[in-house]
Amino acid sequence: MTSGTSPAAARARRSRAVVVLVALTAASIDLVAKAVSEARLADSTVDLGLLQLRLGYNSGVAFSMGDKLPVGVIVAITTVISIALAAYVWHRAPRAGWVERIAGGAVLGGAVANVIDRARDGVVTDYLHTGWWPTFNLADTFLVTGFIVIAVLQARPERTVAEDGKSTAAHPANTDAGDF
Known part of the structure; x- marks a missing residue:
C-alpha cells in the first residue's frame, strides 16, 4: 500500500483486478476453444459420451432468438x-466476496x-452439443x-436484525469468502 492510499481503496483495486483477471482468462479460453473448434471440427464430430464436440454457428442470441x-x-x-x-461487476467488486468476484x-x-x-464474422461459434440442448x-x-x-449468493439471507437492533450474521458462511 502506498502512502495516501486507504485500505479500502487498496481492497477495491485488488477486488477489481480479480474480476478483470477472471474475465480475461475466461474470454481467452473460450476464444482459443472457438478457433481450435473451427480448425478441427469443420468436417467431423467427436463423441465424448454425454457431450459431443460439433461445430455450429449461431446468428442470433440465446436459442437463436433474433437471428433475422x-x-x-x-x-x-x-x-x-x-x-x-x-x-x-466493477461497482460491486469492492463489496463482493471472492466467489462473487470470480462469478462476475x-x-x-x-x-x-x-x-x-460475433463482431468478427456475424455469428457466434458453438462447439458443445448434448443432443437434448442447443449447441453452445x-x-x-x-x-x-x-x-x-450470483443469483444464489444474492438470494441467501446475509444479515438478520437482532432484538437490540444491531445487525448480526445470519449464517456462519457469511464471511468475505462467500459474500459478494
Missing part, C-alpha cells in the same frame, strides 16, 4: 449489455468473448454458471 436481425444490431445490443455487466468475472468474460466472436460454447457456460452463482 442485422448483425450490427445484435453486436450493438450485446455490446451494450456487456458494458452494463462490466459496470455492475466469468459472466463478463463470457459476454465479451461472444461479442468479440464455453462462453455460454461461463455466463450461465456465473449468473446462477
Whole structure:
C-alpha cells in the first residue's frame, strides 16, 4: 500500500483486478476453444459420451432468438449489455466476496468473448452439443454458471436484525469468502 492510499481503496483495486483477471482468462479460453473448434471440427464430430464436440454457428442470441436481425444490431445490443455487466461487476467488486468476484468475472468474460466472436464474422461459434440442448460454447457456460452463482449468493439471507437492533450474521458462511 502506498502512502495516501486507504485500505479500502487498496481492497477495491485488488477486488477489481480479480474480476478483470477472471474475465480475461475466461474470454481467452473460450476464444482459443472457438478457433481450435473451427480448425478441427469443420468436417467431423467427436463423441465424448454425454457431450459431443460439433461445430455450429449461431446468428442470433440465446436459442437463436433474433437471428433475422442485422448483425450490427445484435453486436450493438450485446455490446451494450456487456458494458452494463462490466459496470455492475466493477461497482460491486469492492463489496463482493471472492466467489462473487470470480462469478462476475466469468459472466463478463463470457459476454465479451461472444461479442468479440460475433463482431468478427456475424455469428457466434458453438462447439458443445448434448443432443437434448442447443449447441453452445464455453462462453455460454461461463455466463450461465456465473449468473446462477450470483443469483444464489444474492438470494441467501446475509444479515438478520437482532432484538437490540444491531445487525448480526445470519449464517456462519457469511464471511468475505462467500459474500459478494
